[in-house]
Every structure is written in structure tokens, then in C-alpha cells.
Amino acid sequence: xxxxxxxxxxxxxxxxxxxxxxxxxxxxxxxxxxxxxxxxxxxxxxxxxxxxxxxxxxxxxxxxxxxxxxxxxxxxxxxxxxxxxxxxxxxxxxxxxxxxxxxxxxxxxxxxxxxxxxxxxxxxxxxxxxxxxxxxxxxxxxxxxxxxxxxxxxxxxxxxxxxxxxxxxxxxxxxxxxxxxxxxxxxxxxxxxxxxxxxxxxxxxxxxxxxxxxxxxxxxxxxxxxxxxxxxxxxxxxxxxxxxxxxxxxxxx
Amino acid sequence: xxxxxxxxxxxxxxxxxxxxxxxxxxxxxxxxxxxxxxxxxxxxxxxxxxxxxxxxxxxxxxxxxxxxxxxxxxxxxxxxxxxxxxxxxxxxxxxxxxxxxxxxxxxxxxxxxxxxxxxxxxxxxxxxxxxxxxxxxxxxxxxxxxxxxxxxxxxxxxxxxxxxxxxxxxxxxxxxxxxxxxxxxxxxxxxxxxxxxxxxxxxxxxxxxxxxxxxxxxxxxxxxxxxxxxxxxxxxxxxxxxxxxxxxxxxxxxxxxxxxxxxxxxxxxxxxxxxxxxxxxxxxxxxxxxxxxxxxxxxxxxxxxxxxxxxxxxxxxxxxxxxxxxxxxxxxxxxxxxxxxxxxxxxxxxxxxxxxxxxxxxxxxxxxxxxxxxxxxxxxxxxxxxxxxxxxxxxxxxxxxxxxxxxxxxxxxxxxxxxxxxxxxxxxxxxxxxxxxxxxxxxxxxxxxxxxxxxxxxxxxxxxxxxxxxxxxxxxxxxxxxxxxxxxxxxxxxxxxxxxxxxxxxxxxxxxxx
Numbered sequence: 001x002x003x004x005x006x007x008x009x010x011x012x013x014x015x016x017x018x019x020x021x022x023x024x025x026x027x028x029x030x031x032x033x034x035x036x037x038x039x040x041x042x043x044x045x046x047x048x049x050x051x052x053x054x055x056x057x058x059x060x061x062x063x064x065x066x067x068x069x070x071x072x073x074x075x076x077x078x079x080x081x082x083x084x085x086x087x088x089x090x091x092x093x094x095x096x097x098x099x100x101x102x103x104x105x106x107x108x109x110x111x112x113x114x115x116x117x118x119x120x121x122x123x124x125x126x127x128x129x130x131x132x133x134x135x136x137x138x139x140x141x142x143x144x145x146x147x148x149x150x151x152x153x154x155x156x157x158x159x160x161x162x163x164x165x166x167x168x169x170x171x172x173x174x175x176x177x178x179x180x181x182x183x184x185x186x187x188x189x190x191x192x193x194x195x196x197x198x199x200x201x202x203x204x205x206x207x208x209x210x211x212x213x214x215x216x217x218x219x220x221x222x223x224x225x226x227x228x229x230x231x232x233x234x235x236x237x238x239x240x241x242x243x244x245x246x247x248x249x250x251x252x253x
Numbered sequence: 254x255x256x257x258x259x260x261x262x263x264x265x266x267x268x269x270x271x272x273x274x275x276x277x278x279x280x281x282x283x284x285x286x287x288x289x290x291x292x293x294x295x296x297x298x299x300x301x302x303x304x305x306x307x308x309x310x311x312x313x314x315x316x317x318x319x320x321x322x323x324x325x326x327x328x329x330x331x332x333x334x335x336x337x338x339x340x341x342x343x344x345x346x347x348x349x350x351x352x353x354x355x356x357x358x359x360x361x362x363x364x365x366x367x368x369x370x371x372x373x374x375x376x377x378x379x380x381x382x383x384x385x386x387x388x389x390x391x392x393x394x395x396x397x398x399x400x401x402x403x404x405x406x407x408x409x410x411x412x413x414x415x416x417x418x419x420x421x422x423x424x425x426x427x428x429x430x431x432x433x434x435x436x437x438x439x440x441x442x443x444x445x446x447x448x449x450x451x452x453x454x455x456x457x458x459x460x461x462x463x464x465x466x467x468x469x470x471x472x473x474x475x476x477x478x479x480x481x482x483x484x485x486x487x488x489x490x491x492x493x494x495x496x497x498x499x500x501x502x503x504x505x506x507x508x509x510x511x512x513x514x515x516x517x518x519x520x521x522x523x524x525x526x527x528x529x530x531x532x533x534x535x536x537x538x539x540x541x542x543x544x545x546x547x548x549x550x551x552x553x554x555x556x557x558x559x560x561x562x563x564x565x566x567x568x569x570x571x572x573x574x575x576x577x578x579x580x581x582x583x584x585x586x587x588x589x590x591x592x593x594x595x596x597x598x599x600x601x602x603x604x605x606x607x608x609x610x611x612x613x614x615x616x617x618x619x620x621x622x623x624x625x626x627x628x629x630x631x632x633x634x635x636x637x638x639x640x641x642x643x644x645x646x647x648x649x650x651x652x653x654x655x656x657x658x659x660x661x662x663x664x665x666x667x668x669x670x671x672x673x674x675x676x677x678x679x680x681x682x683x684x685x686x687x688x689x690x691x692x693x694x695x696x697x698x699x700x701x702x703x704x705x706x707x708x709x710x711x712x713x714x715x716x717x718x719x720x721x722x723x724x725x726x727x728x729x730x731x732x733x734x735x736x737x738x739x740x741x742x743x744x745x746x747x748x749x750x751x752x753x754x755x756x757x758x759x760x761x762x763x764x765x766x767x
Contacts, residue, residue: 037665
């Protein structure tokens with residue numbers, strides 16, 4: 001195996017059936033687990049408990065709860081999300097095995113948060129001023145990740161950790177970069193692109209910058225997020241309200 | 254420059270490995286040095302290097318090819334069984350070849366191909382479906398085609414073949430799909446198989462007791478990067494891949510010979526002369542496929558016929574290539590799994606480094622260290638050049654049964670912390686790094702050394718970079734607009750030296766202004 005980019009088996013374009021032909025076969029769930037660990041675990045967690053990708057153990061799914069919905073999400077990806085299509089790498093049988101595995105880990109006791117969505121919306125746009133960097137629908141700013149579909153894309157655990165300790169996982173494309181210019185001025189911003197010789201970034205005012213390495217003193221990636229921690233900003237009830245609001249963001253497609 | 258003039262006088266039609274203006278085998282010479290004796294482009298002139306032509310292949314996929322150049326033509330293989338012959342002066346298409354890959358191929362890592370081999374006007378390449386074929390260089394006509402193994406059983410092929418006298422030597426791919434690795438040699442005239450060496454020792458064979466039960470039948474140890482040939486010893490050296498399943502060794506107790514090894518084979522018979530296993534009973538997917546390079550060096554005050562390799566497990570190794578005796582081994586990157594290599598050649602293992610169900614952090618990561626990307630050796634500087642990933646990973650394992658057609662890897666790896674890579678120059682005499690250039694991403698492309706005192710290498714973000722071979726200073730760069738996964742080459746035409754490299758879906762060349 002020579003790459004981390006892992007492509008799996010067979011370009012199969014078999015039309016999906018509506019129900020899982022392997023439903024009830026424990027061996028299908030087990031072989032699905034093997035594939036899950038290779039292809040899905042990097043985003044959905046090694047036990048499907050979620051991470052950057054949704055928690056799949058909740059037993060209900062943003063793409064729909066029917067077998068064919070899960071099949072479609074795996075085979076064709078989820079437009080507007082980071083979920084890619086695996087239909088050209090997995091044959092129909094392998095996709096159904098993944099569906100079997102996902103079904104086998106469903107707990108059906110969905111994690112909930114005791115917050116109020118409307119109050120959370122007020123916290124988001126008011127006290128938190130989250131819209132200065134994030135967008136929901138047509139409102140807000142695009143400096144940070146778009147949260148229009150945050151409730152579909154992220155688990156509660158992940159959202160809570162993102163608000164409390166934003167450095168714990170940074171969405172690809174939203175890293176922090178710091179440039180020290182020759183006149184001593186420093187610019188920090190969201191990394192839009194970087195290579196061994198140049199950097200392109202957006203500062204917190206939304207202004208775009210581009211630098212070539214030899215024209216500046218230093219270009220450094222930082223492991224921190226530009227987002228401050230809100231762990232001490234909100235009360236516990238405000239935090240719960242905010243999380244309830246974020247979980248309610250299902251977007252529209 | 255002197256060499257360039259001599260070359261032009263000798264006539265462009267001469268086809269020989271020692272012709273500095275041509276590039277007629279994967280590693281430039283059969284020893285895989287990737288060293289061009291051309292010096293028109295050098296440390297003083299390289300800043301003027303400019304693009305000459307581009308050829309858009311329009312073929313989707315990763316381009317890992319080493320192009321061949323002779324008789325004024327450039328021969329390029331592409332992903333998905335594509336190939337093209339181009340005019341080396343202008344990049345104009347002369348002929349093209351395509352063979353639609355079989356459906357249902359088990360490919361771990363892309364529908365790639367790494368290049369042609371040539372002998373006497375015949376080109377040789379492998380196709381993804383595990384076949385090897387000969388083509389007429391002038392027309393692209395297929396002269397013979399031989400199936401090495403059954404693609405339906407997981408056997409595929411991606412590496413450039415290696416011509417050794419009248420033989421075409423080829424490896425295979427497919428260690429993630431329960432295959433049994435081998436190295437084959439075919440008659441260049443007829444395509445008939447002359448010998449095969451299995452890289453997984455079978456039951457009853459020497460080394461067969463390093464497997465358990467019938468696990469050798471799907472032991473992996475694929476041979477997916479071109480080996481080298483040393484005329485001095487008449488030995489073919491070839492690196493072998495990981496044992497299967499990759500990350501869970503519980504089903505295959507033992508050393509698992511000859512996985513993660515270098516094998517030295519008699520070129521005429523394919524008989525094993527010696528072997529060395531870098532990572533006995535590997536559970537981290539550390540294929541040992543990097544080019545095994547025969548070089549003559551002074552070691553501890555005496556001349557040695559050496560063989561060197563920067564292994565994916567994080568150590569640099571040097572052997573006496575006549576007998577396989579390990580002369581030295583030294584880590585060139587962060588290593589947490591072994592506390593050095595003992596005098597008997599076995600790694601001094603650090604406990605608690607095997608993959609676990611919940612993930613265990615080990616350095617280097619799954620991709621190494623140095624992985625498969627082409628390396629270079631410059632007799633001018635005496636240095637060995639290669640790329641390395643500089644990061645650790647979480648290694649997971651799971652129990653998994655073998656099911657034909659199913660990925661047989663027994664789990665995965667995860668990110669432990671961010672990390673990039675480096676391009677480095679190492680002195681084989683000491684095993685020490687002389688210079689290195691840090692890259693923000695893990696390496697993708699291979700390297701080229703030239704008599705102009707230069708090292709060329711491509712990076713993940715699409716830069717082709719020229720370094721001073723002695724100091725590592727960046728002297729020139731070009732943004733090619735696509736990730737460079739292939740190694741650069743150099744050739745000469747009508748008194749001008751060219752640098753060529755595949756970037757993205759494009760083949761492009763550079764030369765100095767006239």
C-alpha cells in the first residue's frame with residue numbers, strides 16, 4: 001500500500017435497490033466495518049461516533065433514514081458537504097456492507113442538548129457576534145466556516161468542542177497563518193492557500209493578501225484557530241442555547 | 254558543456270544507457286542513479302531556465318511516469334493505460350496508445366503507470382490488468398502482450414519494467430488484495446516468461462516457515478517499484494512491499510519472508526543470491542520498494558561495492574552488495590519503533606509500537622520516511638538524494654478475514670499531529686544528512702541529479718524546484734499548475750539540454766534561452 005489516499009475496489013455503477021439486500025446478515029456488518037475503518041473513520045471516527053463528519057451512531061441521518069438514502073450518500077456523496085462519492089471506488093455490495101455496519105452501530109438515543117433554539121439564535125448573532133466570521137444562509141461573513149448546515153455536518157460533541165476549544169480541530173482551509181513583513185508589520189489571517197514559496201490569506205477584516213517568501217521575513221502556519229475560545233464568555237445556559245441553535249441548522253438544498 | 258558537444262558529435266541516433274543526451278531506462282542507468290551527465294544547465298545558468306513546451310495529456314488521474322527520450326522522441330506513459338510518443342523538440346504528438354482497463358481492477362492507489370523500458374527500438378510497459386507488452390517505438394504498434402497473472406485475483410501492475418540483457422524484468426502490484434508477490438523476467442523478443450521469483454516464500458521452500466498455515470498464499474510483498482541491475486555482480490536488486498494484511502500481523506506470525514526486503518537475484522536465472530529484510534513481520538505498511546542503488550563508496554577507509562536504500566521504516570541502510578552484509582544503518586527521520594539496528598541486522602524493537610484497536614502513535618507514519626518516489630545519486634557530490642515524510646501517525650488494527658475481492662488491510666491510520674516533509678541529501682559514507690529542505694506537505698515527486706551541480710524535484714503544490722546539489726540552496730523554481738508526482742529527467746537535443754517533468758495532466762520541458 002503506497003498511499004494514504006485510499007481507493008477501493010471496482011468501478012461499479014449498479015443501480016441501487018431500495019432496501020439493503022444484506023440486511024440482517026451480521027457478517028455483512030462486520031465486513032462493512034473493515035471498509036469503514038479504512039475509508040470512513042478519518043472523518044466519522046473509528047467507532048462511527050462522529051468527528052469532523054456526523055455521528056453515525058445517533059440512528060437518524062441528515063440524508064434520510066431509508067436504506068436507499070444511506071446508500072445514495074455513500075455512493076454519490078452529499079452535495080454541499082465534505083462527504084465525497086465512493087461509487088466509483090466501491091461496488092454495490094461493498095456499499096451495502098457499509099450500510100449494514102452503520103445500521104449495526106445505531107443507538108437510537110440521540111444526543112440532545114437542553115437548550116432553546118430561538119434563544120441560541122440571539123446568542124449567535126448578539127452576544128457571540130459569531131456572524132462577524134461565520135455565515136448562516138445569506139447572513140454573516142465568510143471568513144470562518146459556513147455554518148448553514150452545521151447541524152447536519154457536525155456532532156454535538158464536535159460543535160461543543162469547537163466553541164469551547166476552537167484549536168482542537170480546524171476545518172481544512174481555515175488554518176491560521178502569520179506573516180512578518182520586512183518593515184516589521186505582522187499580518188495574521190485565514191490561510192486561503194499556501195505552498196513552499198508563497199502564501200495567500202484573508203485577514204479578520206476580510207481583506208485578501210498575497211506574499212512571496214523572499215519578500216517577507218517569515219511565513220508561519222500556526223496550530224491555533226483564529227477563533228477565540230468562548231468557554232468563559234457564555235453561561236452554561238447560553239452555551240446550551242447556542243448548541244441547540246447550531247444543531248438546528250439543517251440548511252436547504 | 255564538453256560532454257554535450259561530445260554527445261552531439263557522436264550522433265543523436267546512438268541508443269545506449271551511457272549516452273548522456275538520452276534517457277533510456279527508469280533510473281537513467283540500470284543502477285538507478287538518476288544522474289544526468291549534462292551540465293549546460295548548472296548552478297550559474299539555472300536562473301535563466303524557461304519553459305519550452307507543454308503537452309496536455311487530457312487523461313485524468315495521477316501522472317507518475319518517468320519519460321524516456323531517444324531518437325528525438327519522448328515516450329510517456331499515463332494513467333489508465335494511456336501512452337504517447339511526442340516530438341522531443343516541440344512536444345507535438347506522434348502516436349498515442351490506449352487500452353481501456355478491465356473493469357473490477359483492485360487498485361489500492363490509483364490507475365497509475367511509472368514508465369516504459371526500451372531495447373533496440375522496442376518499448377516495454379505494463380498495463381493495469383497485470384499484463385506486460387512490447388511496442389514498436391516508431392509506430393506504437395503492439396508486438397507482443399503477456400498476462401503476468403490473473404487480474405481477477407487482485408494482481409495488477411504499475412511499475413516501469415527493467416531491461417537486463419535480453420530480458421525484460423517486471424514487478425507487480427496488489428498486496429492489499431491477498432496476492433502473492435513476484436518478480437518476472439520475459440524474453441524481450443517473444444514475451445515468453447524466462448524466470449519468476451516469488452517474493453513470498455511458499456510452504457516447503459526456504460523461508461516458508463516464516464509464515465503460518467496457508468497465509469503465504471496471500472502474503473503480499475508486491476514489487477511495485479522498478480529494481481536495479483548491477484553489471485558488476487550480474488545481480489538484479491528489487492525491493493518488496495508489505496505483507497498482507499497490512500496492519501494486523503496476528504494471522505501471519507513469523508518474519509514473513511521476503512516481505513519488506515531487498516532481494517538480490519541472479520539476472521540470468523532469477524535465483525536468490527541473498528536477501529535482507531528491513532522490517533521483519535511488518536505491521537505498519539512499510540514497503541521496502543525504494544530504488545536499491547548500487548554505488549561504489551569508500552567506507553571506513555576501504556572501497557566497498559555497496560548497495561544503499563532509504564527505507565520507509567525511517568532508516569538508511571548500506572550493504573555490501575556482493576553478499577548482502579549490512580555495513581551500516583542509521584535513522585534519517587524520527588523513529589519510535591526501533592532503537593537502531595543490531596549488528597546481526599535485526600531491528601532493536603521498542604515495545605508497545607504495534608497498531609491497536611483504539612490507535613497507537615508510531616513514527617514514521619504509514620507513508621514513511623521515504624516511500625516510493627525516485628531517488629538520485631550523484632557521483633559528482635557523492636551524495637544520495639531523496640524525499641521523506643516528516644510525521645507520525647495513529648495506527649489502528651482490526652481482526653479481518655480474507656474475502657476475495659475485498660480490501661485486505663485490517664484497519665487504517667489516522668492523523669496524530671500535522672507534519673510536512675523534506676528533500677534531503679545524505680552522505681552514504683556516514684549515513685548523515687548533509688542538507689535538507691523542509692516542505693509544508695509530505696513529498697510527492699522524485700528527484701534528479703545533474704552534472705551541472707543541481708538537484709531537481711517537484712512538490713505537492715506544483716513547484717518544480719532546482720537546488721544547489723552541494724548546499725541545498727534553492728536556485729530556481731517554476732509553478733507548473735498541478736501536483737508533481739513524477740520524477741524529472743534531463744535530455745539533450747541539437748546542443749541544448751532539457752529538463753522534463755510530468756505535472757498534473759501535463760508533460761512539460763525547460764531549457765536555457767538560445
